[in-house]
Structures are given as C-alpha cells and as structure tokens.
Amino acid sequence: EPEVTQTPSHQVTQMGQEVILRCVPISNHLYFYWYRQILGQKVEFLVSFYNNEISEKSEIFDDQFSVERPDGSNFTLKIRSTKLEDSAMYFCASDRGVGEQYFGPGTRLTVT
C-alpha cells in the first residue's frame, strides 16, 4: 500500500541553523501539506501546496519557513533560522483531491 515517507526521522539542530525536512508524498496525489505537533499539543496546519505553489498558509508559516517541490517527487520544508520553539514533530500529508489526507510518520525536530 502506498504511503507518505519522511526523512530524517529525528533531526537535532542548534538554534539559528537552517534545517530541511523531506517528504515523499504518495505518487498520484495532487495536494501536499505540512503540519506540526508540539509535544502534548494538537496538530497544527502550516502550509498547503498545489500545482507548484502555496495554496494556503497559517500564521505560523512566517518568513522563516519555505516549501519546495524540487523534482516532482520530493516535497521539502525549510526552516531558515531555527528557534527553540520550532521543536516539534513535523508531519507531511498528501491528498489525491477527494479530501482524504494521508500523513507520513513525521520528523522529530529538536532545536537546542
């Protein structure tokens, strides 16, 4: 069964460093998303991406964040200058266009 994959599973970085989180969505899906979940809190939307551009973004997704689909299969989230409060699980999700979003296993980002 096709599934969303994410790498790395755990990323430790120092405050102020740039990180890139990678996702491979399900191959025939059209919509792609990033969510985050701070430990013990609810899943929060960051950004959605369709047709090679951002379709929607939340207040969390400020200028420090960017997304890219560099090669037609990968979908990346870049955080330019990490802060302590960026520590969270980051989930990628994809949707073939009927409303069902399938989530990846997540990347745990720890900013020290």
Place this chain on the structure above:
Amino acid sequence: QKEVEQDPGPLSVPEGAIVSLNCTYSNSAFQYFMWYRQYSRKGPELLMYTYSSGNKEDGRFTAQVDKSSKYISLFIRDSQPSDSATYLCAMSANYGQNFVFGPGTRLSVLP
C-alpha cells in the same frame, strides 16, 4: 469558542466495550470530516472519512456526522487493547484545504 472541541479523556474501557468518541465544531462551512488514530510519537493514521452528513461504517468503526448540530462521532465496537491510542477528529471546508484538528482523546482499552 475553539473551532474544534473534543472530549478530553483519557477514556479507559474494558476489552470488548463499545467506545464513543465525539467532537463539536463551530464553523458551519466544514463538510469533510476525518477520524485519525495516533500512537505515541507516530503520524496520524486515517481511520474514517465522511463527506457532509450521515453515517459510514468500516468494520468495527462507525462514523456519524450531524451537521445541523455541528457534532461528529466515532464508534468503536468490540474494542481491543490494540485500539489504545489518541483519536483525533479533523475537518475542512473543501478538499485541498487544511484540516483543523481537535486536541484528541486518549483511549485505553484494558485487557
């Protein structure tokens, strides 16, 4: 009022019990409703997907949506210890739009 509210739990039931999990919401534009199961430090796993009002059944799981009351439910029949997880409701107004998640209900099914 929060956009999506969910019974906080935690909820402990004996094996074999029927479990009822619920969410209420405030945005009448929501029409896509999901239930996800999340094990500790794992990604949400899609359980049920419902569009608009009505019921949907899949094995031991039944999802109900009552848009007039802005209330959705997930029923789990013959609950198993492996059902022990956090259950998240999520909803959106249109496909391709972000989901708004509830805070989750932690369920423990005791052998």
